[in-house]
Amino acid sequence: MIENNNxxxxxxxxxxxxxxxEKLKELQEQGKDPYEITKFNRxxxxxxxxxxxxxxxxKDVTVAGRIxxxxxxxxxxxxxIQDCDEKIQSYVSINDLGEESYKEFKTWDIGDIIGITGxxxxxxxxxxxxxAKEVTLLTKSLRPLPEKFHxxxxxxxxxxxxxxxxxxxxxxxxxxxxxxxxxxxxRKILDGEGYLEVETPVLNTISGGATARPFTTHHNSLxxxxxxxxxxxxxxxxxxxxGFDKVYEIGRVFRNEGMDxxxxxxxxxxxxxxxxxxxxxxxxxxxxxxxxTAQEILGTTKVTYQGQEIDLAPGWKRITMIDSIxxxxxxxxxxxxxxxxxxxxxKERGIEIPDKTKETRGDVIxxxxxxxxxxxxxxxxxxYEYPVEISPLAKKCPNNKKMTERFEAFICGREYxxxxxxxxxxxxxxxxxxxxxxxxxxGDEEAADMDEDFVRSLEIGLxxxxxxxxxxxxxxxxxxDSDSIRDVLLFPTMKPLN
Numbered sequence: 309m310i311e312n313n314n315x316x317x318x319x320x321x322x323x324x325x326x327x328x329x330e331k332l333k334e335l336q337e338q339g340k341d342p343y344e345i346t347k348f349n350r351x352x353x354x355x356x357x358x359x360x361x362x363x364x365x366x367k368d369v370t371v372a373g374r375i376x377x378x379x380x381x382x383x384x385x386x387x388x389i390q391d392c393d394e395k396i397q398s399y400v401s402i403n404d405l406g407e408e409s410y411k412e413f414k415t416w417d418i419g420d421i422i423g424i425t426g427x428x429x430x431x432x433x434x435x436x437x438x439x440a441k442e443v444t445l446l447t448k449s450l451r452p453l454p455e456k457f458h459x460x461x462x463x464x465x466x467x468x469x470x471x472x473x474x475x476x477x478x479x480x481x482x483x484x485x486x487x488x489x490x491x492x493x494x495r496k497i498l499d500g501e502g503y504l505e506v507e508t509p510v511l512n513t514i515s516g517g518a519t520a521r522p523f524t525t526h527h528n529s530l531x532x533x534x535x536x537x538x539x540x541x542x543x544x545x546x547x548x549x550x551g552f553d554k555v556y557e558i559g560r561v562f563r564n565e566g567m568d569x570x571x572x573x574x575x576x577x578x579x580x581x582x583x584x585x586x587x588x589x590x591x592x593x594x595x596x597x598x599x600x601t602a603q604e605i606l607g608t609t610k611v612t613y614q615g616q617e618i619d620l621a622p623g624w625k626r627i628t629m630i631d632s633i634x635x636x637x638x639x640x641x642x643x644x645x646x647x648x649x650x651x652x653x654x655k656e657r658g659i660e661i662p663d664k665t666k667e668t669r670g671d672v673i674x675x676x677x678x679x680x681x682x683x684x685x686x687x688x689x690x691x692y693e694y695p696v697e698i699s700p701l702a703k704k705c706p707n708n709k710k711m712t713e714r715f716e717a718f719i720c721g722r723e724y725x726x727x728x729x730x731x732x733x734x735x736x737x738x739x740x741x742x743x744x745x746x747x748x749x750x751g752d753e754e755a756a757d758m759d760e761d762f763v764r765s766l767e768i769g770l771x772x773x774x775x776x777x778x779x780x781x782x783x784x785x786x787x788x789d790s791d792s793i794r795d796v797l798l799f800p801t802m803k804p805l806n
Contacts, residue, residue: 354373375417389424400443421449460473494597513532514535542762563575578778624690728774
């Protein structure tokens with residue numbers, strides 16, 4: 309669309325772009341190229357002015373932003389600009405600007421970025437505005453924004469052109485402002501608990517720390533294949549060996565797996581480790597992070613997610629995996645002690661075991677949990693004591709060597725956190741790594757590699773340690789009521805259009 313004396317003329321987008329390029333060329337020929345402007349001295353934002361009108365009334369200000377609306381009325385006009393935090397209207401007249409400047413202003417387009425100097429006042433309709441004394445074209449927009457009444461609605465296009473999405477859909481920008489505040493608040497909580505924030509490598513020579521298929525790359529100088537990290541765990545635990553008591557990292561991890569509304573190949577994870585603590589302490593810090601962050605961001609620990617009211621206040625339900633299965637479907641795996649019994653029961657219930665390497669009691673317990681329990685966990689719940697077969701880095705339960713001191717936190721049928729009493733027995737760890745290697749050789753692409761240096765670090769001595777991982781993106785989804793992970797990632801992974 310272009311505007312001509314309040315008449316909107318529908319034109320092909322390529323034609324519109326050409327018209328805007330011709331306007332730019334004319335400006336450049338006149339020595340008024342907006343792209344040559346390197347700095348503009350803005351004094352205030354629209355949000356500051358509108359929040360403190362009494363302070364700014366009749367005072368001169370200089371604002372800047374993108375034109376999102378124009379109303380041309382002969383010798384006087386109104387335009388609305390949008391800056392980093394708000395929109396504000398400006399009254400622009402030929403009497404204030406002069407004939408030449410006003411004529412130029414009328415040719416500017418929706419999407420152009422301009423600066424306005426003038427005094428603050430209220431119109432007859434009580435709208436806070438800036439009475440322009442001077443206007444400056446700072447950037448010429450060559451490509452039109454989506455038509456204002458329809459906006460940018462197609463999700464695929466919104467994710468690909470997030471820069472446009474942020475301009476035309478203010479609620480999207482709000483989501484990412486909340487995301488930033490959530491991460492800042494997590495840091496505030498952990499710093500207050502005595503944790504030290506650290507950074508560990510993204511590129512590793514071994515894939516480990518979780519069961520997931522990695523992304524691989526090649527280091528030309530060293531002539532070796534390397535992996536993008538799938539977790540932060542092993543390097544952080546090396547730091548506990550080295551003498552730090554409490555460490556954490558918030559960073560990107562990468563998993564070469566499927567994509568859906570819950571999963572993106574790269575995502576943000578919080579991992580923290582505390583010496584002389586166990587997985588029960590990790591439950592406490594999980595409750596603290598979720599409840600205090602909700603209180604700080606939303607002003608309450610009660611949140612509504614996709615129509616479900618959730619109470620994040622401490623005191624979450626805690627139940628073992630085996631007991632949760634018994635509650636859900638009546639099967640008690642305390643009475644099923646062999647792999648053969650477990651596999652037979654799975655077949656009886658019609659639960660498919662993905663491959664021969666997973667025909668163990670522990671794997672079947674996990675499959676039963678996925679089938680009967682996970683989707684029922686609406687209110688915050690800690691499921692703990694996981695089978696050793698699916699927990700290669702967790703310490704075994706002292707009273708049951710087939711299970712581990714591990715938990716996962718579930719809300720609205722989704723996993724939000726994973727924690728262990730960390731395995732610190734180097735001999736046991738070496739044997740578990742061997743089983744992972746065997747599984748990988750048998751075709752399991754998600755199995756971990758042998759990490760002999762990590763075993764060596766355990767031989768130096770890892771104190772009793774509690775460790776926790778939280779999916780930051782899922783926490784943001786929860787607190788912003790977002791259904792898809794793509795709605796809380798500024799630039800989600802997308803397949804190229806061509």
